[in-house]
Amino acid sequence: MKRVATNEVQDFEVEHQNLVRKLAPESMVLLKNDNQLLPLANLKRVALYGNGARNTIKGGTGSGDVNVRHFVTVEEGLENAGIQITTKSWLEAYSELKAAYEKKYYADLQEEAKANGENDMMAMMGKMPVELDYDLPLSDEDADAAVYVLARNSGEGADRKIAAGDIKLTKTEIRDITKLAEKYDKFVLVLNVGGLVDLDPVADKVPTILLMSQLGTATGDALADVLTGKAYPSGKLTMTWAPIEKYPSTANFGDINDTPYKEGIYVGYRYFDTMKIKPTYEFGYGLSYTDFEYQTEEVKADSESVSVKVKVKNTGNYNGKEVIQVYYSAPSTLIDQPSQNLAAYAKTKELKPGEEEELTISFKTAAMASYLEDRASNVLAHGQYLIAVGTSSQDTSIVAKLDLDKDTVVEKFKNIGGKVDFKDFVPKESLGEDLVDVPEISLKSADFNQVVHQYEKPSFDTTDISTKIMWDEVVAGEKTVEEFVASLSNDELVTLLTGNYTDGEGLAVIGNASSSVAGAAGETTHKLEKFNVPALTMADGPAGIRLSTVYSLDNEGNAHPVTSQFEGMQGAEQAKTNDNEKHYYQYCTAIPIGTAIAQSWNPEVAEQYGDLVGSEMELFGINIWLAPALNIQRSPLDGRDFEYYSEDPLISGLTAAAVTNGVQKHPGCVTTIKHFASNNQETNRYFSNSIVSERALREIYLKGFEIAVKTSHPLTIMTSYNLINGTHSCSRYDLLTEVARDEWGFNGFIMTDWLVTFAMLPNKGKYTTASPSQTIAAGNDMIMPGLKSDTEGILKAVENGKLSREELEVAADRILNVIFKLTK
């Protein structure tokens, strides 16, 4: 760990900014490019408009926001590229209107919070006004092209709204975009958004649409590179874009108590493709500056794996990268099936015009199995499996048929999740694929292996040790972690099971609970320092590391934020400057938001972002990065979708695994995959109950976590605020112990999301806060950020026999093993 005592720009900041700039175009999705208008070489003068032009959004708000020294807006990025902006007075006038509008909005909110006796920051978290309407004249000056940057923001604490100025365009936006597209031959609509905007009113009127997304520190520079052809976009959508009314989740979203996931497994393209509903832009879609041709050369399949060889050729005039997607369709001989599921994908290297690459894309045959609740098994139904290859979910062709002779159980589980009181949606018509003449491969049920999971109540069998052991003896290999655990008293064990609270604190700890790193979101306990047990520091993500940028140190070496850990967040306390203090600086890099990282469809890119974060973790003394976040984008209305990767569990899991690999390359640094699980709305988020069938849980909502755990072994998991089928996820033994540990082999520790055991906001619904002792009993080892009431709750449960010492030992052992691995 390094204390940076100068405010001067450090080398790592420049290197990381350059890296983000280089990688960011892989996340941009070219949605439309009529007559190959882009790239625009020789761009000298640009008429720049839109709410994201000067007030560019680098990433959403809340714990996922990263405090940076500076980030490059679109206006700056174009100017850095030597382009003259001809609309400075429009940008100025718009910014003034916006500032006044927002000032009033937040002042009113603050008043309301005061009147209700609520904590300002918590009551205002994530709330933001819809985009305003205005009447500003467009400029008459000459320009080579017009660029309209449309921005939307959202964040933890509030969901998005089906309203003009949020999911929908405002009248002003439709009017100005339409006028500009008519006036300029060269018109580019740039989307600086973290999720869906309903583009239907303008999509046909404009020649070019580029989903720039929110790309962190280098946003504006990366855009300039792509517009001018210095770089090229190669991202693809990881969520279906359609008018909001068409998503099956829209009808069941946002209730303060119960949210039934009636669409079952038919999330995103699984619904749109099955129902043959044409979205505005489909899952997996994205254009290039160049053209590609691809051809499937070979398909091989056996009981182990399916593998597809595809040759891709750049047939156009620019460099580019293409993503080849492999989908499968399973027969509905046992249970209903979506028309297709993503099975695997690969991105080419950079291909020059005329260049070719052969990709081999494989997946496990057993991954095509479906979960049958009545058998608690993953079963490959007998019949025909179709393998399709393409460049988006709606642009695929079937390349092989696999024929399985008998129903085949490939994995046997225990039922989990509880019952729901509705039947999941089942599509009426079956897909009815055209029969095509493609190679047919027979698979024999008898060749498949079967995995049968065993479930075991966690135990701790070292006899209690009465002599005290120092942690140094464990580090020296003289004693085991288990012996150390056995030597602790109940009180000492319990201190480990919560974060490092100081008595009496409640709301004060939100987002800043570390004494060694200013602005870090949490720490493991310091209360065992008497035995020399070190504390682990945790800081938020996913779009980089969120710390206070400026801090001071007291005489004991404790760090105190000078600038807020929530810089710019409405209602949060801001800088506490004192000129006599010596200041230290932590300028972390904002990387692209989760959705943008996934849009690269490139695990190598995701890993490089993880690596960048890992190196800053090492530098600033962070052990646990509270990211990646990989909840499924069930509905575009979720205020945190931008932090998440995709509506598809495979791409979510693989992206999280790649990011984790990047972080965990760094000694002493690990990730926390969050929010486990079904955290899909922000409305009444501490008390919202997701009602999900076991099939949808296992095939959609847990799948990404499973892939991440099995592929990259993250050492910690964070449970979610929400309840699942009536029980807080942090109190679900089935999810935490049986699924994560027994089935997947997770062997780190599990922590709660922040203050899930504490009524932070007035609870408007029917469910209560999570119980500290049930949380521990379920296998959620640590309550974060930790409150005195958590410790008291656990100890009380031990006293009255509801929790055993052994359960405390099991949890403490897991935590201390992680501490051991990270600090030895």
Ligand code: BGC
């Ligand atoms: C968020 C988490 C975050 C935690 C710590 C919570 O409000 O839901 O994602 O990691 O705060 O800041």
